[in-house]
Amino acid sequence: MRAHEAGALHGDLGSSGPAWLRTPDDVNTLLPQLWPRTVTRDGAGVVAVAGVPVTDLAARFGTPLYVLDEDDLRSRAREFAAAFAGAEVFYAGKAFLCKAVVRMIAEEGLSLDVCSGGELAVALAAGFPPERIGFHGNNKSVAELTRALDAGVGRIVVDSFWEIDRLTALARERGPACRPAVLVRVTVGVEAHTHEFIATAHEDQKFGFSLAGGAALAAVLRILDEGVLDLRGLHSHIGSQIFDTSGFEVAARRVMGLQAQVRHARGVELPDLDLGGGFGIAYTTRDDPTPPTDLAKRMMKIVEDECEGARLALPKLSVEPGRAIVGPAVLTLYEVGTVKDVDGIRTYVSVDGGMSDNIRTALYDASYSATLASRSSPAPPILARVVGKHCESGDILVKDEFLPADVQPTDLVAVPGTGAYCRSMASNYNHVPRPPVVAVRDGAARLIVRGETEADLLALDVG
């Protein structure tokens, strides 16, 4: 029996332990709210995605491996579209973007939010309709803005006076036929209940125009008075991995207040309103996300009430979920390399990836769960920490998880909930190549992003 078997720890894991796990049966159980929707486990304990065993995936594509459950992603996209019927749902590509996912998003009828020239290039390369693309970013270069205009993107969310001036100048150069549609990103002063680095609407940060300080109104008036850009509306994004809808409600109230100020100042009612993304997902059993239908009802109701109160016409609403669409659809598959007991503390299970394929635990203190995916085990549970192979003691993937006490090298471990901000934030730290992404559907797996090789890394190093 290894250090920290579950029996010994029963009851008190403080705030960091997965307190629901108690027995070998529990350890071998996959909780549906944490796993992609088509995931199953057979009698021998082998986990499968859309009918394809992870042992087959590992043998064919190697590990680490991001495994995308295509039906899961598509169904979540459809659920958002249905819940926000009448509104426009932009998939936030920063969560994860590649050509195959762009096509899935297009086929499910969503629009797409990009925030760099690179993301725009991927969207266009996949043939995404430019008029359904929104372009974000707090420091868009002239080259990026030019590219967006050339491509005919549907709207640009402006984020600084510099950008307004740059875009105005570019549009003037092109003549009166060029009237780019823009939204003004407003910093509404909401303290979202999430990690500091992913909260984006408190005053002291880099995004948007401050509402309280008057910059937001000034930006709107500058655009209206110049008359070159087509100001469609206001935009607010309060942060990411948010469960409490009260933040969205306060944000909606405040932007609608600005909407009323704009009408008072210039007699103009802006037709669009974007309330951003940020809807939380379940990484562990402690997370209890609000279903999209409830989110949509609450958000639409608050906008309706505010409009009624201020006698404003109802704007066309849009939202920008990223994590809530792709996050739960992916699991990452790793092979165990070493298992080390640190007596009296915990067991460290080292896998063949780490912070280079999932930086979120190190960056945001994020919590994940994991399971032994290549077999089930009757061994008692031990409290384990799943760590990577990088030269950092903070190279942690899963802070606390119960795994069977006989977990050993060559076992496969799967970590769910890794679709958002994992591959998209991946690095080559320690010259570790970034893993491939496979999409699995109806019993078939296809490679959608090739894994890097050492040759790829060396090709960049021109000596």
Ligand SMILES: Cc1ncc(COP(=O)(O)O)c(C=O)c1O
């Ligand atoms: C402006 C904007 N919209 C949407 C998103 C997507 O957030 P999430 O993936 O949490 O839904 C982000 C994330 O940073 C964002 O900055």
